[in-house]
Amino acid sequence: MLGLLLVIGVLLLRAVYLEVFQQEDLQKKADIRQLRDVVVPAYRGMILDRNGEPMAISTPVESIKCEPKKLLAAYEKLRHDNEVARQGTGAAVTKPAEGQQDAAAGKSAAEQQQARDTAAGAFTRMEGALHTVEQQTGLAEGELLPRLEKDKDKSSVYLARYLPLENASAVLDLELPGVSSERDYRRYYPQVDAAGHVVGMTDSDGKGIEGVEKVRNDMLAGKPGKIRGIIDGQKRLVEQVDQLSEMQPGQDVQLSIDQRIQYLAYKELLTRVYELNAKAGSLVVLDAHTGEILAMVNVPSFNPNNRKGVVDWHQLRNRAATDKAEPGSTLKPLTIAAALESRVIGPDVEINTSPGRINFGKYVVKDHRDYGSISLPTLLAKSSNVGASRVALLMNPRDHWMFLKRLGFGRVPDAGVSGETAGELRDYASWGQVDRAAHGYGYGLSVSLLQMAHAYAPFAAGGLLMPVSIYKVDQPVTGQRVMSEKTARDVVRMMEAVVHKGGTGEAAMVEGYRVAGKTGTAYKHLGKGKGYSTDRYMTSFIGVAPASRPRLVVAVQIDEPKVDDSGGKAAAPVFSKVMGEALRLLDIPPDNLPGLKQATQPQPPATPVQGAT
Amino acid sequence: MKFTSAIGLMVLYFLVIGLALLVIVNRQHSRTLFTDVRNLEQKRDDGSDKWARLRLEQSTRLNQVRVDTRAKQELGMQKPSADEIRVIHE
Numbered sequence: 001m002l003g004l005l006l007v008i009g010v011l012l013l014r015a016v017y018l019e020v021f022q023q024e025d026l027q028k029k030a031d032i033r034q035l036r037d038v039v040v041p042a043y044r045g046m047i048l049d050r051n052g053e054p055m056a057i058s059t060p061v062e063s064i065k066c067e068p069k070k071l072l073a074a075y076e077k078l079r080h081d082n083e084v085a086r087q088g089t090g091a092a093v094t095k096p097a098e099g100q101q102d103a104a105a106g107k108s109a110a111e112q113q114q115a116r117d118t119a120a121g122a123f124t125r126m127e128g129a130l131h132t133v134e135q136q137t138g139l140a141e142g143e144l145l146p147r148l149e150k151d152k153d154k155s156s157v158y159l160a161r162y163l164p165l166e167n168a169s170a171v172l173d174l175e176l177p178g179v180s181s182e183r184d185y186r187r188y189y190p191q192v193d194a195a196g197h198v199v200g201m202t203d204s205d206g207k208g209i210e211g212v213e214k215v216r217n218d219m220l221a222g223k224p225g226k227i228r229g230i231i232d233g234q235k236r237l238v239e240q241v242d243q244l245s246e247m248q249p250g251q252d253v254q255l256s257i258d259q260r261i262q263y264l265a266y267k268e269l270l271t272r273v274y275e276l277n278a279k280a281g282s283l284v285v286l287d288a289h290t291g292e293i294l295a296m297v298n299v300p301s302f303n304p305n306n307r308k309g310v311v312d313w314h315q316l317r318n319r320a321a322t323d324k325a326e327p328g329s330t331l332k333p334l335t336i337a338a339a340l341e342s343r344v345i346g347p348d349v350e351i352n353t354s355p356g357r358i359n360f361g362k363y364v365v366k367d368h369r370d371y372g373s374i375s376l377p378t379l380l381a382k383s384s385n386v387g388a389s390r391v392a393l394l395m396n397p398r399d400h401w402m403f404l405k406r407l408g409f410g411r412v413p414d415a416g417v418s419g420e421t422a423g424e425l426r427d428y429a430s431w432g433q434v435d436r437a438a439h440g441y442g443y444g445l446s447v448s449l450l451q452m453a454h455a456y457a458p459f460a461a462g463g464l465l466m467p468v469s470i471y472k473v474d475q476p477v478t479g480q481r482v483m484s485e486k487t488a489r490d491v492v493r494m495m496e497a498v499v500h501k502g503g504t505g506e507a508a509m510v511e512g513y514r515v516a517g518k519t520g521t522a523y524k525h526l527g528k529g530k531g532y533s534t535d536r537y538m539t540s541f542i543g544v545a546p547a548s549r550p551r552l553v554v555a556v557q558i559d560e561p562k563v564d565d566s567g568g569k570a571a572a573p574v575f576s577k578v579m580g581e582a583l584r585l586l587d588i589p590p591d592n593l594p595g596l597k598q599a600t601q602p603q604p605p606a607t608p609v610q611g612a613t
Numbered sequence: 614m615k616f617t618s619a620i621g622l623m624v625l626y627f628l629v630i631g632l633a634l635l636v637i638v639n640r641q642h643s644r645t646l647f648t649d650v651r652n653l654e655q656k657r658d659d660g661s662d663k664w665a666r667l668r669l670e671q672s673t674r675l676n677q678v679r680v681d682t683r684a685k686q687e688l689g690m691q692k693p694s695a696d697e698i699r700v701i702h703e
Contacts, residue, residue: 060662190672239644260677512695594696
């Protein structure tokens with residue numbers, strides 16, 4: 001009895017000792033063994049197009065891991081068994097790997113035969129399994145074993161990373177010893193090259209490094225959470241002790257892009273750039289009424305699914321937004337609009353372009369030939385430099401500068417695209433006579449194609465300039481009035497003359513729709529004091545349609561074509577195809593059908609005011 | 614006095630034991646619930662994984678090029694030319 005009490009006493013003392021004096025130390029040791037901080041990964045949000053189609057989406061993939069030692073040991077054992085069984089010698093001591101032996105029976109010849117077959121079967125199965133692994137992970141035949149042999153000393157190697165689930169489960173179903181898998185997420189871009197610049201891509205850690213993936217990285221990525229928990233013997237989390245931070249899933253980002261138009265635009269532009277053996281090309285489709293970018297493509301592009309495929313960093317540049325250049329003749333409609341707005345000319349004036357050249361000392365502005373006295377529509381249709389210069393010279397430089405500034409020249413468009421350029425527009429105080437004339441037909445200042453498309457938008461939106469955006473616009477936005485509705489309508493009417501038989505933009509015609517636009521060919525400046533190149537140029541076409549109720553702006557630019565000569569021939573066909581399809585895809589009713597004229601007869605041709613949209 | 618305090622002590626003693634047991638039971642219960650939560654979260658993640666895969670598959674199937682070629686080749690459809698289009702105004 002006394003002994004028992006003594007033992008209990010000792011135990012109690014020990015308990016007190018451990019609980020009171022050693023508590024801190026022991027608790028620490030226990031925590032090391034069983035407490036773990038577990039990161040709860042946040043799912044990266046999707047990037048969607050305007051109709052909710054995925055443009056970037058994270059899907060699960062499996063990485064196959066293997067412990068070389070275990071797999072090699074299993075393979076060796078089967079091979080050994082097989083050999084031994086085949087020689088028939090050590091059958092008594094060798095147990096076939098998967099054989100079920102009838103314990104009662106003795107070692108008859110039949111059984112030896114059976115054992116041999118089983119060993120051979122198991123070995124063949126193993127070989128087959130290894131072969132399947134090679135197939136599913138994309139290794140060459142017979143490559144697997146030498147590779148394992150090489151990495152024998154490593155505790156674990158990756159047989160394949162980021163396999164689709166089907167391939168991974170095909171490997172895992174073989175139940176090979178030492179082979180396991182790890183879940184990961186990979187970003188897929190269903191539009192591949194067509195939307196590479198817009199959507200961008202992520203690096204190997206899943207962080208956005210280009211395009212929208214970069215600009216909206218924080219929103220897409222969410223925040224990974226962290227919990228502290230207790231793990232059991234099998235390293236499974238059994239209890240949550242503390243939540244260190246809460247996981248916030250990434251949000252979806254919806255773009256204004258219509259992936260159908262985007263794809264089509266890319267296809268057409270790529271074909272054209274290839275045909276003309278050009279250096280590069282860009283195209284922007286804009287909904288003038290909302291300021292949304294429906295498509296923005298560049299050639300050369302890259303495939304965001306394959307980071308390693310990017311060989312040249314120029315491929316990554318979203319030229320439509322990041323590159324500035326002198327626009328050339330596509331600026332002429334803006335010059336006329338500016339002159340109409342500052343009331344120095346009326347829409348019906350005639351401009352005298354004789355003798356087809358203006359001399360400013362060394363600097364000469366000239367036309368292809370002397371067009372004589374021409375109306376404004378003809379000025380645009382013939383793309384007269386002299387005419388545009390004369391119009392520009394009529395204006396007060398401040399008015400001209402203010403007008404261009406209002407249209408977004410020299411200002412970052414802030415569309416939400418990465419690396420947008422502001423272009424270049426010098427202050428009017430420094431404009432000389434030559435600058436004023438050159439600005440009239442698109443030299444001496446520079447803009448990106450996105451800025452140009454945006455500057456044309458007021459023509460299609462009754463004189464209102466909507467902020468341009470790559471993200472879907474849900475609420476109606478308030479635009480800024482940059483020109484009167486009448487000016488916008490007048491200039492669209494004038495630009496229609498360009499896209500008629502005989503105009504420079506004849507190739508831009510779209511079946512069923514009236515189109516207004518302007519061609520442009522801008523020779524490249526070779527650097528200070530070197531003047532302009534005579535064979536390297538940027539050719540472009542910018543236009544709006546349908547001309548009776550304009551809605552879309554399409555701007556095409558092709559850099560250094562080697563084959564064709566002027567903007568009308570090089571860029572206009574791309575415009576025609578993309579504009580035609582975009583109008584059709586967006587269900588915009590045609591305004592130039594053969595049978596339509598009678599139907600619209602009740603409306604007088606000179607409708608005073610069209611409902612501003 | 615002495616008697617009542619002894620009883621009080623006993624009551625407290627059993628209370629302590631009882632509560633200790635309750636702690637164990639509750640802890641076990643919380644662990645089971647935690648495992649359930651983890652399983653459900655896993656299910657949710659699997660669900661959203663599957664959703665993402667299906668979205669991807671759908672977008673591949675509805676790919677414009679695919680629809681376009683099938684419409685043209687298998688169904689013999691074509692784009693109407695301008696004089697075949699009639700516009701109906703409301």
